[in-house]
Amino acid sequence: MQRRVRRHRLIRALGAGLVGAAVVGGALAATWPRLPAEGSADVTFARDMSAHHAQAVEMSVTMVKRAADPAVKLLAQDILLTQQAQVGQMQGWLMAWGRPLAGTEAPMAGMNRAHMGLATAQQVQELAYLPVGVAERQYLQVMRRHHQGGVAMAQSALRDVNRPEVRAFAERVITAQTSEIEAIDALLAGRGVRPQTPTTAPKDEAAPTPMDGMTHE
Template sequence: MNRKLWTLLIPVVILGLAALVYRQAPRFPQEGSAAVIFARDMRLHHAQAAELSLHLLERPVSKEVRLLAGDILVTQEAQIGQMGGWLDIWGLPFSGRQAPMAGMNRLSMGMATDAQVNSLDTLSPRQAEIQYLRLMIQHHRGGVLMAGQGLKSGVPQVEVLAQAIVNSQTAEISLMAGMLRQRGAAVAVGLPGGSMNGMPMKP
């Protein structure tokens, strides 16, 4: 093969190798995708669950509620770290052009107000337990609703975590509803600003 032919073939070979490398390179979720929105929004949502649990753990509450709050704190902090790790690997910041949950009705996502969070410090221990259980039921209902974004992401590891959130938080909603009834407290139906597929979400 003469030198002239080699000169013509080399660019073709280089382009072919480059295309092969590109096809085999990992395709990370991009800005604005369902996976990225889910990771950012759920990190913020989980952060408030951790905050609520920390407030309650500073009070002299019953052993069963303390164990629940501790489990929620550990689980959601771990998942916050997992989702933050994804964003790092994907080369994206924890917040995009819009803050997490921008444009959402936070009450309809189960987010507590500042006054509700702070009430855990001032209520009697028994009333703080009841308030925590009520707030966490609403918070988990919102979390289950938000997990739908992850379930539609098309990214396997994101869908696995989203399904785990649905499973664990649905189970905890039932557990907390039982705890409220044991304390003679009412369990609200649905979320303040909406519900799943137009149907009330019951505990």
């Protein structure tokens, strides 16, 4: 009789534990963000920022090879390594979320390229054959605008994305690229170049402005 009582108590205790675990598990499932859907802000940001980073990596590869100024070469190397690693991280998210690396539209399709800080195809190509000193200056000027666009993209993402890892990533981008803009300003100042602002930038190379929700034109 005592053995049956102990067995019943054990069964009740195990049952209560399973119920408690189910409640806790259900609560965690309810609070943890769902996997982002196609077209969500998280997926769009991962693809767009990957493409944005890819251009910075391309330009930096050229300057790692060509730059004569050790400070410019070091900056280019840092951007190359950091942003290439971040591209891998964002692509890893897309695979983990069950989303293709590319959507039906090209990344950043229809967006204002100047506001996003993207260099023109000609500017990217010129870095490979302009005199080294000229190429270094152009790289710094173009990369400054590129970083401004990246910061604006990350700030916009913070208003829309849901995944905690994406929010943390966007915050890191803002901090890191803002710091690098300051470093670029110092390098430009050493060359007697005044960084362009929205009031001094040429009309065809307007400085980035905040992008509300990354709206398309």
